[in-house]
Amino acid sequence: MDFETLALTRQSDRAYDRTRPVEPEKLDKILRIALTAPSACNAQPYKIIVVQDEKLINEVADCTSAKALGMNHFTKQAPVHLVIVEEPGNLTSSIGSVIKDKHFPWIDIGIVASYICLAAREEGLGTCILGWFQEERLKKALGVPKNRRILLDITLGYSTQPLREKKRKPFEKVVTTNKY
């Protein structure tokens, strides 16, 4: 499908078909495409942990949901979680981050996350990007070293949610002159 259709039909899916696994070849393709994403100085400052084991998914889901708040219970349903860990950038991007006071790896992780979601959409799969979770507990569950950050968890699976209309007001975000 063309990019406009892809962008318009990609949504945050918060309900998945538990009975339908993600085909390995689709998962491979999504990851392969995602990692063509650009990054500052081509540093690709991340690793992606693919979680498919049922027991581990339950542990990840416990870290990303909050019983008390009734938040994100759908994370247990997703047959795949893609957990994005921040890794050190290369020398030039790290120097750039310090000199320019911008943490380029976080921008780069936003870019790769969007590639994952769009590549998944092309394969008929739904995704939801989660940034709110118990990070230290999740690091322990996944064996991620203490000196790393887990930035995002992306749920992946066949969505059972109907397509929603996008609630965005695009052009108020665009300034077409230099009068900010």
Added chain:
Amino acid sequence: MDFETLALTRQSDRAYDRTRPVEPEKLDKILRIALTAPSACNAQPYKIIVVQDEKLINEVADCTSAKALGMNHFTKQAPVHLVIVEEPGNLTSSIGSVIKDKHFPWIDIGIVASYICLAAREEGLGTCILGWFQEERLKKALGVPKNRRILLDITLGYSTQPLREKKRKPFEKVVTTNKY
């Protein structure tokens, strides 16, 4: 084109056809699609300044290139610059950023930048994402308030560069078990 082709053929273009402007309807389409990008709590914490005026492009290009280092001289050639300014998020995303010690707007800006580049590619246009520039000088040139940050400048135009092979080693970035 399908997303795989789009991702594989999108590259950082550092040479543009000065004589070929970007059609207004293409620019509108790119911005409209870009702003369907997801963001934490749907905050869309950014504004996009569209720079097309020749005098202003020269000023922007002076901020993004470095004569001494021979860096980024191509920025003068691009007929359009899309400058992404960080704006305050909404209440929930701001609380989330503080509690979880993650600056969600930077991730969100990565996502919207990738949508811009991919939408442009679909229209046959080239882009380059720049994060290294004289931010204070650029803010002054564009009338951006002092209390804002300019995160990225994206050059947009018809590229004169041939397609390059991607130098990525994707699968070393993927960890398929829980043994990090």
